[in-house]
Amino acid sequence: MSVVEFRIDRGAGVPAYLQLVRQVREALRLGWLKPGDRLPTVREVVRASGVNANTVLKAYRELELSGLVEARQGSGTFVKASLGSADPHIMAELRERLAGWVKQAHAAGLEDEDVRALLRIVLAEREK
Amino acid sequence: MTLRVQGLGKRYGDSWALRDCSFELERGRVTALVGANGAGKTTLLTMLAGVLRPDEGTVEARGRISFVAQDKPLYGHLDAGGMFQIARRLNDVWHQQRAESWARRFDVPLDRRCRRLSTGQQTQVALAVALGSRPDVLLLDEPLASLDPVVRRDVMRELLTEAADTGMALLMSTHVVAEISGVADSLVLLRGGKLVLSGDLDELMSSHSRYVGPPARTPPAGEVVHASHHEQQSAFLVRGGDRPGEPWVTEPVTVEDLVLAHLTGGGAA
Numbered sequence: 001m002s003v004v005e006f007r008i009d010r011g012a013g014v015p016a017y018l019q020l021v022r023q024v025r026e027a028l029r030l031g032w033l034k035p036g037d038r039l040p041t042v043r044e045v046v047r048a049s050g051v052n053a054n055t056v057l058k059a060y061r062e063l064e065l066s067g068l069v070e071a072r073q074g075s076g077t078f079v080k081a082s083l084g085s086a087d088p089h090i091m092a093e094l095r096e097r098l099a100g101w102v103k104q105a106h107a108a109g110l111e112d113e114d115v116r117a118l119l120r121i122v123l124a125e126r127e128k
Numbered sequence: 129m130t131l132r133v134q135g136l137g138k139r140y141g142d143s144w145a146l147r148d149c150s151f152e153l154e155r156g157r158v159t160a161l162v163g164a165n166g167a168g169k170t171t172l173l174t175m176l177a178g179v180l181r182p183d184e185g186t187v188e189a190r191g192r193i194s195f196v197a198q199d200k201p202l203y204g205h206l207d208a209g210g211m212f213q214i215a216r217r218l219n220d221v222w223h224q225q226r227a228e229s230w231a232r233r234f235d236v237p238l239d240r241r242c243r244r245l246s247t248g249q250q251t252q253v254a255l256a257v258a259l260g261s262r263p264d265v266l267l268l269d270e271p272l273a274s275l276d277p278v279v280r281r282d283v284m285r286e287l288l289t290e291a292a293d294t295g296m297a298l299l300m301s302t303h304v305v306a307e308i309s310g311v312a313d314s315l316v317l318l319r320g321g322k323l324v325l326s327g328d329l330d331e332l333m334s335s336h337s338r339y340v341g342p343p344a345r346t347p348p349a350g351e352v353v354h355a356s357h358h359e360q361q362s363a364f365l366v367r368g369g370d371r372p373g374e375p376w377v378t379e380p381v382t383v384e385d386l387v388l389a390h391l392t393g394g395g396a397a
Contacts, residue, residue: 008309012382013385043292046289046292050281053288053291054156054313086266
């Protein structure tokens with residue numbers, strides 16, 4: 001059974017294959033996917049998500065080029081490396097605190113879009 | 129290449145329904161054909177299917193072509209089983225099991241006369257017949273228009289699986305632009321009988337941008353596809369050009385933006 005379930009936001013300004021790449025990277029960062037895990041086969045993704053086979057292939061190739069997964073002849077595509085070096089406990093704790101913060105923001109009348117905008121601004125300021 | 133169209137044109141009386149149309153369909157790839165009503169989509173599909181003779185240009189195809197027309201011609205007095213028998217006789221290649229499993233997958237009774245089937249079920253019989261002939265190129269004219277959203281999604285998934293399994297090229301006209309992303313690899317866009325845009329969808333998305341900034345007559349960069357002006361700001365959907373700096377804001381282009389901009393024009397297109 002595969003761990004990731006892909007979904008395409010058809011109204012997004014991001015090509016579908018890049019959305020799949022992002023979802024795998026996200027799953028790696030969050031620890032839902034670990035080295036050795038098998039990604040669903042192209043056919044499985046097509047059937048389950050209604051995404052074009054070439055889109056899935058392109059996404060897998062991109063992930064392979066960046067060294068995150070490897071295709072093993074005849075047996076599928078496997079996760080090779082993990083992303084993000086954070087300790088899972090710390091990840092869990094940060095996530096919980098973020099959830100609390102989001103709750104606070106919502107209570108203060110902020111909408112999801114405001115929350116995203118705030119996060120973007122804070123991240124952009126740190127880059128400077 | 130599975131199918132190559134070069135300089136294709138069709139004239140009805142003095143006016144051209146389609147002109148200068150050139151593109152290719154590749155094996156295993158899914159192409160969305162979009163355009164307003166009367167843009168020439170059906171004319172193009174019927175010429176590719178060999179039903180209508182072009183007045184100029186050529187269609188070069190490798191392999192078998194199947195076409196499901198918008199009105200889904202079925203013999204009303206026959207049931208699906210009977211339709212399959214006729215198809216078996218009319219086609220050089222016929223895959224009974226493939227046709228039957230499609231009909232079963234979408235709950236079409238094989239022993240009910242076609243005219244007594246629902247519109248959606250008739251669509252399924254037409255698709256089953258088309259797939260049973262094991263096409264290398266499948267042409268669909270508004271295939272999903274008569275289906276409810278859930279069945280629509282399921283049919284699309286099954287068609288994509290068929291394309292992946294068999295390497296068949298799929299060209300389908302559609303009005304539902306919002307459903308194209310992730311489903312189609314390529315786009316063919318007709319406007320007023322002319323092909324105005326075609327190519328790989330990802331490449332098209334990355335070669336277009338939307339710039340929003342202060343009122344201006346011309347965009348800061350690129351070739352205008354669509355422009356809209358308001359009192360406080362101008363917005364341009366452009367092709368090519370380097371990303372402009374302040375005060376212009378660059379926004380990503382969705383498939384819907386891209387298609388609608390080219391369908392409505394307003395720029396040089």
